[in-house]
Amino acid sequence: MRRPFGARLSAAERTELWQRWRQGQSLCAIGRALDRFPTTLNREVRSTGGFMPPPRRRNPRHLSLAEREEISRGLSAGRTFTQIAAQLGRSVSTVCREVARDGGASTYQATVADSRAWARAKRPKPCKLATYGPLRRTVASKLLLDWSPEQISGWLEETFPADERMQVSHETIYRSLFIQARGVLKKELLSHLRSKRVMRHSRHASINGQHRGQIVDAVGIRERPPEVEDRAVPGHWEGDLIEGSSATAIATLVERHSRFTILVKVRGKNTESVTAALAKQVRKLPVELRRSLTWDRGLEMARHKTFTVATDVKVYFCDPKSPWQRGTNENTNRLLRQYFPKRTDLSEHSQAHLNRIARRLNQRPRKTLGFKTPADTLNAALR
Numbered sequence: 001m002r003r004p005f006g007a008r009l010s011a012a013e014r015t016e017l018w019q020r021w022r023q024g025q026s027l028c029a030i031g032r033a034l035d036r037f038p039t040t041l042n043r044e045v046r047s048t049g050g051f052m053p054p055p056r057r058r059n060p061r062h063l064s065l066a067e068r069e070e071i072s073r074g075l076s077a078g079r080t081f082t083q084i085a086a087q088l089g090r091s092v093s094t095v096c097r098e099v100a101r102d103g104g105a106s107t108y109q110a111t112v113a114d115s116r117a118w119a120r121a122k123r124p125k126p127c128k129l130a131t132y133g134p135l136r137r138t139v140a141s142k143l144l145l146d147w148s149p150e151q152i153s154g155w156l157e158e159t160f161p162a163d164e165r166m167q168v169s170h171e172t173i174y175r176s177l178f179i180q181a182r183g184v185l186k187k188e189l190l191s192h193l194r195s196k197r198v199m200r201h202s203r204h205a206s207i208n209g210q211h212r213g214q215i216v217d218a219v220g221i222r223e224r225p226p227e228v229e230d231r232a233v234p235g236h237w238e239g240d241l242i243e244g245s246s247a248t249a250i251a252t253l254v255e256r257h258s259r260f261t262i263l264v265k266v267r268g269k270n271t272e273s274v275t276a277a278l279a280k281q282v283r284k285l286p287v288e289l290r291r292s293l294t295w296d297r298g299l300e301m302a303r304h305k306t307f308t309v310a311t312d313v314k315v316y317f318c319d320p321k322s323p324w325q326r327g328t329n330e331n332t333n334r335l336l337r338q339y340f341p342k343r344t345d346l347s348e349h350s351q352a353h354l355n356r357i358a359r360r361l362n363q364r365p366r367k368t369l370g371f372k373t374p375a376d377t378l379n380a381a382l383r
Contacts, residue, residue, distance in 0.1 A: 009036070009044060017041055018052045024202040028270075037268055039247045049178025050200030062117070063090075063098060068110035071095060075105050128168050129176050129184045135166050136184065139173055143189045149173035174200065215302050218317045221294060221325055228292055228316075231257045234381040235291035237313075238329035239278070241269065241300060242336060244346035250354065251278055252336065254329045255289070258378035259369065261332055261361050263354035274300040279310040288382065292316060294326050335361060 009017065013034055020030045027045070031038040058064070063071075067088055074084035081099070085092040099105055102113035129136045135156075142152045149170035160166035176184040178199045190198060228236045234257040241249040251264035251274060264281045267273040282290060292314045295301045304315040318325040339357050340346060365371040 009040070014044065017044060021045060021050075022052060022202050031270075037247070037270065046199055049175060051175060051178070056118075056121075058118075059121075062121075063094070063114075065110065065114045068098070068114050071098060072108055072110040075099070075108055127172055127176060127184065128165075129172060132165050135168060138166070139168065140185060140189060143173075143185070143192050146192050146194075148194065149177075215297065215299065215304065215317060217305065218297075219315065221316050221318050224292065224294070224316045228256065228294070233291070234258060234378060235289040237293045238326040239293055239295050239301075240326065240329050240333060241266075241274070241298065242333055242340055242346065243269070244340065245343050246345055246347070248346040249274075250336075250340065250346050250349070252329060252333055253278070253281070253293075254332045255374075255378065256328055257381060258374045259328060259332070259366055260374040260378045261336075261358050263336075263358045265349065265351045265354055269300055271300050271302040275303045275307040279307050282311045282313055286382070294318065294329075296323065296326065332361070 013036070016034065017030055020033065025033075027038040027041045030036075031041055034041070067090070070088060071084055074087070081092050081095045085095045088095070098113065099108050102108055102116060129139060138156070139152055142155070143149075147155075152173060153168060153170040156167050173185070177190055177193070178197075227233045234255060236256045237253045238256060239251065239253045241251055243249045247269060249266055249269050251266050253262040253264065254260070262281060264277050266277045282293075290311060290313050293307075294316045295304075296318050297320050301307070301315060301317075304317075307313070308315055323330050336357070340349070359375075362375040363373050365373055369377050
């Protein structure tokens with residue numbers, strides 16, 4: 001079962017993420033391997049500009065977790081700082097500072113103190129561009145001329161052979177551009193890179209075989225049966241996602257004949273989550289209401305074949321950038337924004353709550369139905 005969106009990566013997961021990233025795997029592929037959402041992995045990778053962070057090591061002179069546990073046991077046993085220090089082979093002042101820094105003798109906890117010490121030990125070394133203004137200004141001026149970082153590095157070495165302060169590697173320039181948290185080179189300079197990338201990618205990365213931006217074996221809307229177009233027969237649906245903040249979404253299904261609406265809670269916008277949730281809801285419908293589904297070109301329906309096998313509902317796809325081809329669903333989504341405003345977290349709504357909203361919408365009279373309700377219209381069609 002996939003972990004909740006935004007859950008922290010473990011140390012082992014973080015190691016495997018960077019190994020696969022350096023091999024050139026996409027975030028979607030890595031997400032499937034780690035059972036994580038790609039957006040969670042993207043946040044981790046982008047925070048370091050796509051560069052694998054150097055491994056951190058403990059200074060052997062610092063207290064270890066085992067030593068901190070010994071301090072905690074000594075305090076619980078009522079031993080003095082002098083006795084604890086003698087047992088550890090440390091100075092008394094080291095033990096005193098350690099205990100005072102993390103709550104005192106009455107509240108000291110070894111694991112908490114160790115994690116705090118590990119966090120405090122982070123002291124990123126300022127890069128050359130941050131500490132020497134003339135070099136930083138020279139690099140920025142050359143980037144504005146569309147020079148590549150490698151060209152800038154080579155030119156500096158040729159122009160200032162005797163001045164190491166005016167020399168910098170192209171990797172340092174890339175890091176300063178991609179890791180904006182450094183605050184060295186402005187983000188606007190990224191647009192002057194030929195690749196227009198915003199973070200480092202592996203040299204082995206490739207989009208071959210990924211089918212990015214397209215749905216394999218998609219059946220176009222023009223191949224739908226004529227009965228779908230004239231709305232005479234119930235059982236033909238239009239679908240889409242309503243999106244909220246933090247990559248949350250709700251799937252909406254609207255029946256073309258009656259305008260009957262079904263809302264489906266989805267765990268994420270990826271195709272596995274969407275198709276599985278839709279299939280579960282559609283299988284609850286009577287067989288005569290399972291005829292076809294018209295969707296836009298969103299990759300959330302990339303596994304449409306799996307959905308069709310599970311439900312026996314054929315999926316047809318609209319033309320790119322043609323929302324009017326599923327106008328019933330678009331209009332319904334506008335009505336639903338009354339209940340699900342933009343930029344709100346849609347994961348907070350349970351399926352039971354979605355069912356109540358859908359019921360309210362289905363019991364609302366519609367002008368296009370002669371002021372009958374979608375629920376009554378669908379019931380009449382099934383008699």
